[in-house]
Amino acid sequence: MKLVICWPNPEGVATVADLPEDVKQFRADGVQKIREMGLDVFETYEEDEARSQIADAEIFYGGSIDLETLQAAQSLKWMQCGRAGMDNFFYPELRESDFTLTNVRGIYSDVISDHVFSLVLSFARGTHIFARRQHEASWKKDDVPMIFLGNTTMGIVGLGGIGLAVAQRANTFGMRVLAVDPAPKGTPDYVEQIFAPENLHQMLAQSDFVAICVPHTDETAHMIGGAAIAAMKQDAILINIGRGKVVDLKALTVALENGKLSGAGLDVFEMEPLPEDHPLWRMENVIVTPHTAWRSSFHYMEERRVQILVENMTRYLNNKPLLNVVDKAKGYVVEANQ
Structure with a gap:
């Protein structure tokens, strides 16, 4: 089973080299736990690289999924989105797709x-x-x-x-x-x-x-x-x-x-x-206030995102209800299962 991860850079961080070391460690620890579950994990910070690897991936993690990537994702069954607010996330083809979509509702x-x-x-x-x-x-x-x-x-x-x-x-x-x-x-x-x-x-x-x-x-x-x-x-x-x-x-x-x-x-x-x-x-x-209510230490937020990814991966592999399943028609989580 293959997972493609396209890690987003946080606001104000231009390159991967600028990421705080503890954030890199959160992500590395999370990926290691997932690999220990038996998954083949491909991780990148570039959307083009993620798109090139997604054809045979059953699972995708990213901040968004554009139409070109969606069309390439022929085997996709579940996407864990690394964001909570779904404004400007949806387009018709995505709403009509049949894969399960979850988000990180609750971290903010x-x-x-x-x-x-x-x-x-x-x-x-x-x-x-x-x-x-x-x-x-x-x-x-x-x-x-x-x-x-x-x-x-x-x-x-x-x-x-x-x-x-x-x-x-x-x-x-x-x-x-x-x-x-x-x-x-x-x-x-x-x-x-x-x-x-x-x-x-x-x-x-x-x-x-x-x-x-x-x-x-x-x-x-x-x-x-x-x-x-x-x-x-x-x-x-x-x-x-x-x-x-x-x-x-x-x-x-x-x-x-x-x-x-x-x-x-x-x-x-x-x-x-x-x-x-x-x-x-x-x-x-x-x-x-200039749209800052959600802001906190990026370290804290990224740790929470990775925790939800690992928890949902455990649930997915054990056929248990996923956290934060998004109703694509409504555009938000209806049943959090938490």
Whole structure:
């Protein structure tokens, strides 16, 4: 049985020689474990080399698979993708293919949910305002409201890996937790109620903080638009770490300008980078981070990726359910099996 691996270089690393030694070691250790399972492993950092070897490969690991490689992969039965977000991953031929696709859903859950709560705490304690005033040596404070999180409700749109991690943290802070999810796998103890997507507005009307944790699909595009924003509390705070196109940026900007919402913490946008002349940059009640919620030590993330590859390989060889199987029609993981 043959596995072809096309290792991606991390952001900011131009060549293989620039890879940190511990990352090289994570990968080498993972490949060794897989070879000990009896597989023939071909590994490369070049897509052309991977394509030249994939014709008789049953398994492929990579950050993506282009049409030319897909057409060459005559024996492919399973692809382990080294990414979690599947935006811009699919094309018609890939959706129609019959191999199993898995991803690394969950490896970003902790760091992204930490980012959510860095934003929540900034709004709760006013630190984003005081940080700006520090440059003016201002001691002004009485106009900055403070929020006790134990008296608030967190509404989570999308109860996948990230949404669940946000819910756990919200519960730790004593917040009431509500969620919207199209296919919940039961209701965790720390979530009071899960609403169907058609009842989104009911959840929004009860939420002081709203965290967007869904992928971008045809169903979620502009899910948070004018009508959804109108359903929210006037003093609510919107946080988006999911995908920019889930939120209608124009409708959100108008709502913030008109005082319809108390604030917004935004890591993703319909257009990236956010244009320099966009009014969101200059709003005191908005925190903008440049799509960094997912970022952490590459060493940590790569170790997690390799762990999932090895775990799924063990499952595959033993005919057990794989972790993080992607529904190609929907474009995201429906059943994580974790």
